[in-house]
Amino acid sequence: MTNSFALDWYFIALILFIGLYCMLVSRSLLRQLIGLEIMSKAGLLAVISSGALTSNLSLAQAVIITMIVIEVVVVAAGLALLAKNFRINKSVDIWNLKGLKG
């Protein structure tokens, strides 16, 4: 039983760092958004795993469902920003976002 939870946390860390790597190396804003999504999935897995470990699954499930809803809203807002950005700047390259300096 304990071993499977250790495996859970191993995969959570792995997914988290895959998402972080995706954010760090890609120049496309869209890929950065995908990296963010992967990271937040690791967060959700962590919550459900710790809920199962402390036999607090009902609380964890309620939390997860709320978090999924919040995440959808945030991603929709983010995609709207990216779409607006593409319409104005005609590019999804993150290195083109350098108008503000000081």
Added chain:
Amino acid sequence: MERGLLAYILIPLLSAIVIPFAARNKPRIADIIANVTLLAGLANMAYLLLNPSNIAESFSNIPGDGFSLLMVFTIYLVALCVVFFSAFFAGPMANRQAYFCLMLISVAAMCGVVTTSDFFTLYIYIEVLAVTSFALITTDDTSAGLEGAIKYFLLTFPASVSIIVGLSLLLLSVGGFSFENVKMFMSAGSPDGAALFGIGLILLGFLIKAGVAPFHAWVPDAYQGSFAPVSTHLAGIVTKISGIYAIIRISMLMRFSEGEAQALAGTLMFLGMLSIAVGAIAALRQKDLKRMLAFSSISQLGYIVLAAGLGTPLALIAAIFHLFNHATFKTVLFLNSASLEKAAGTTDMDKMGGLEHAMPWTSWTSVIALLSTAGIPPLSGFWSKLLIIVALWAGGAKVYALLALLFSIVTLAYFMVMQKKIFFGKKSAAAGISEVSAPMLAPVVLMSAVIVAVGLLFPYFYAYLVETIAKRMIL
């Protein structure tokens, strides 16, 4: 959650729902509804806080720990100033209804953040706040605003992930998300590694959202790029509520002063000091007014985080008082920068000069606000900085106390440079520029009056902070 404060969340939300229907054909109705809602809330709150019978009853009629109440008051005060100002700033705006609607939702979310009593609800309200902020930053559809919003988005979303993972570790070791659970957990003895790591991750998320020094990259861009009244809203209250409030709350819950979470407290104090230094030094060499104010904001946040990291009752009330003062003086300065943007058409400090006679009200309210920021008595900023430095000295962090004092002088230096470049000096650039209209000056003058009044009535506020926060904090 304080049940009495629920109305302060629900009423703005209701007004936000009403606005798109009521103001469909007449956009002006949107500003009237928004202003009336916020004014009613503010009047109600002011009655609660400033009731003369409070002193006689030594604040026993104020529910809860007083922190939430003061924060709700601050939120309404800043939001009313911003909404009133933007009603006259924009002229015909394309999406007026949406703007005021989002403003009210943001107020409701902030009130939710400060009245909740568990970390998970806190997280939800903060996400709602972040989504409204993305939309508000891009109000004027410029490419700069969009860039600021995207940078804000890309840095605050990983912060949310960090908060979620921290919450799951909290669930693992503490067994729940509520403040009560954490309190009981801490009273049971020294926390274990997993709990500390979880709280550390939550703190990291809130530090990124607050824009404290190593994570401050998004702050200047978001403030500079956004629609002018919205940058006031962001700098004055949104980033403070979404980051700093939770940091102070965690410092209260984790009892940083008793040394059980020494590593976290020490890190927090170091980051606070770093933030003071980085913000002040970077502000010295800025050319753009809004960007300079953003760095100054980072520097002032450092004082709050420094005091929160120390965690003694005196340091905590000093941090809360500085949070309130920061909201007042930063609102004045950012609203003045918006007035300048409208009057002079630029926020580049090198292109302005000698505006003192053209814009006397803007000039003198800026002087009041900057003296308060730099900590000149008898203005409000002096008292909170004094309390922070005294608390640091008494808490044994003498090096930090001296450095905080030193950088307070640097604060005065960069604000003097700003004032000289924009308002004093040669009159060459001032031709054809005149003072903005009276309704746009009203919020600034109100806030300046608040700064002076809080400075002069300091004993009352000190009594409020001690009686309602420091004494009830003993858990």
